[in-house]
Amino acid sequence: MNETMVCAVGNVATQPVFRELAAGPSARFRLAVTARYWDREKSTWTDGHTNFFTVWANRQLATNAATSLSVGDPVVVQGRLKVRTETREGQQRASADIDAVAIGHDLARGTAAFRRTGRPETAAPAPPRPEPDWETPAESPDAARQQPEPVAAT
Numbered sequence: 001m002n003e004t005m006v007c008a009v010g011n012v013a014t015q016p017v018f019r020e021l022a023a024g025p026s027a028r029f030r031l032a033v034t035a036r037y038w039d040r041e042k043s044t045w046t047d048g049h050t051n052f053f054t055v056w057a058n059r060q061l062a063t064n065a066a067t068s069l070s071v072g073d074p075v076v077v078q079g080r081l082k083v084r085t086e087t088r089e090g091q092q093r094a095s096a097d098i099d100a101v102a103i104g105h106d107l108a109r110g111t112a113a114f115r116r117t118g119r120p121e122t123a124a125p126a127p128p129r130p131e132p133d134w135e136t137p138a139e140s141p142d143a144a145r146q147q148p149e150p151v152a153a154t
Helices: 059-068
Strands: 005-012 017-021 024-039 044-058 074-088 091-105
Touching: 005 091, 017 059, 024 059, 044 059, 044 074, 059 091
Parallel strands: 044 091
Antiparallel strands: 005 024, 005 074, 017 024, 024 044, 074 091
């Protein structure tokens, strides 16, 4: 299926709205993306046009976005671009939505403290797999057998 994937860097413009729906959690917020350019005449950075997107998040991403994001936060959003047109009060309107796959704070403009969320319990946890030795040449078939045994985490 052909989809238009985008990566938008901007600021959270509205407080995320969280809803618990029959299909699972959903959240949305507005993202402001402003182009900046160097004005040679003024020798300063100048703001250009601002584009606004409605960002939609679902399931665990919705829960995490609603608890992690605030108005003004610099973020990076990756997802599927969906442009909609509709007629309201006799006028044709277009809006751009992003169905988010990933949302994160923009670490070029600040710091963040990451915390993992709890995962739902599974029936049987997967056995630990050893980390591959990336320094071993791929053409050596004996290299895989020479891997050290993994150490169990405590």
